Amino acid sequence: MKFDRRYILPGLLILVLLIVAVFPGVFAPYSITDRDATYQAPSAEHILGTDNMGKDIFSLLIYGARWTLMIGFASGLLAVCVGTAFGLLAGWRKGILDEFLMGTTDIVLILPKIPLVIILAAYLGPSPWVLILVLGLLSWESIARVVRSKVIQIRSAEYILAARCLGFSDVRIMVREILPVVFPVIVPKFVLVTAAAMISEASLAFLGLSDPLMVSWGGMISNAFTYSGFLRGMWYWWLPPALCIILGVLAITSLAFIHERGVREVVQL
């Protein structure tokens, strides 16, 4: 199969972000606990200056990638796991189980996401794990719907019937025979949910609903806003994390769109 060159740019960007997120100590000149004079302008010593606590903004930016990406990908993974399980079961079993699972999906579908996330994050406390749980458990419904319809389409295929005739169990058929076929549909959904979770994390952090001890890009913008970074014209405090969020989300959604377009082109062929 020919490699699609359109993947290179967003793929490289995601790769760089992931490497930075996994090994922040290698790239950050300072630790997040190191302090210097506050509100410093960019200099050779501090490339992006220092914040209200005297922390190096460039180092915070590098350490911030870890939680922002972690929350995004973990939420996406959780949503994919729940959505795929619901979709597979509902599509394969049909009947009452299908009605129950899809009824639950419809309920989650109509929930107003952001207000609910705000309430839950405020009620359950500011923890990155709570954020992952809340964002992941409120983003699986469209995945479940898509997976279910794909499973219904595949379940009557002759090779599934043949697999049953060879003595394959329902679980084995769902995992080994159906899931690999559904997988290309799940991939773009996963990246879209990941991107949406990154934006939600930034929004919640900006509203002050994330863990203050957790360094994230949304939290940096929030701090810049709260501690007069905007009033002082310190663009180097809030603009880099904002750009990182935009670039990260753009790269992830680009991957999803390129993948989807590729699948569509193959189908049209």
Next chain:
Amino acid sequence: MKNILEMTDLSVSFPAPKGRIPAVRNLSLSLAPGECLAIVGESGCGKSVVAQSVMRLLPSGTEIIGRISYQGQDILHLSEREMEQIRGQEIGMVFQSPQRALNPIMKIGKQLIQPQLIHGLCSENDAELRAKGVLQGLGLDADWVMAAYPWMCSGGMCQRIVFAAVSLLHPNLVIADEPTKGLDAANVTDLEAMLSTVTAGKRTGLLLITHDMDVASRLSNRIAVMYCGMIVEEGETSTVLSSPKHPYTRGLLGSLPKNGFVPIPGLSPALTDLPEGCVFHPRCRFADEKCRTDIPDLKDGVRCYQC
């Protein structure tokens, strides 16, 4: 010899908006080891429903009345887990579209190895060796086929691969559901040769479901002719084909090109609107008043008042 399969008074109906659709009615058949029983009839007469009833693959909501006994145990009362043990290892099935019966995104080797492992027949290495041996025995390049995907193989090759997948599990009963449909003459001959090996050991029974009378005549020992969900004639293949008694069997044989290509007048009735009495009477030139009111019993292998 004790029969492998016995179906007694089997009736199968599907749910419909208005009542139920009777797909099979009061069917009784048996199959002995080493025997090939062919069920023939036109499309929609319920042949495949019989096969799927034996495999317990019919959709939920289907009503199955009667008894299907495999090796003495009533499979209609087995749990799904017990059926998983029987499917493949005890009863194998060959499908009508070989290319569609293989997973399109899984290598053929894996598709041949997995069923053996699931049934605990051997280790993975042995399973691979056994699969290669069977493929070579069927005249295929085993190494190439094991690494190939189904879309890389021709229809005839896929038919052999499907047959290999079934025969690797050594079932006691093989059901072949329209196995020759869509195959060219050369591949039909190959398939017939493969299927004839099934019953050669006198241990395995073959239930052949087909509308191809020629294939049925060459492979089967006994033949059952179905019409609108009922068996209208049953007996030794040579007897039924040489001196058919039921008007439908005669019409079916008469409609073959080699017998003059004379079609049976009229159309099969819809299963939702079956006629009273004998189901064939609207198309039968011998039908009298009794045929229009009473359903004849199967006597001496034929279900007809006029025979």
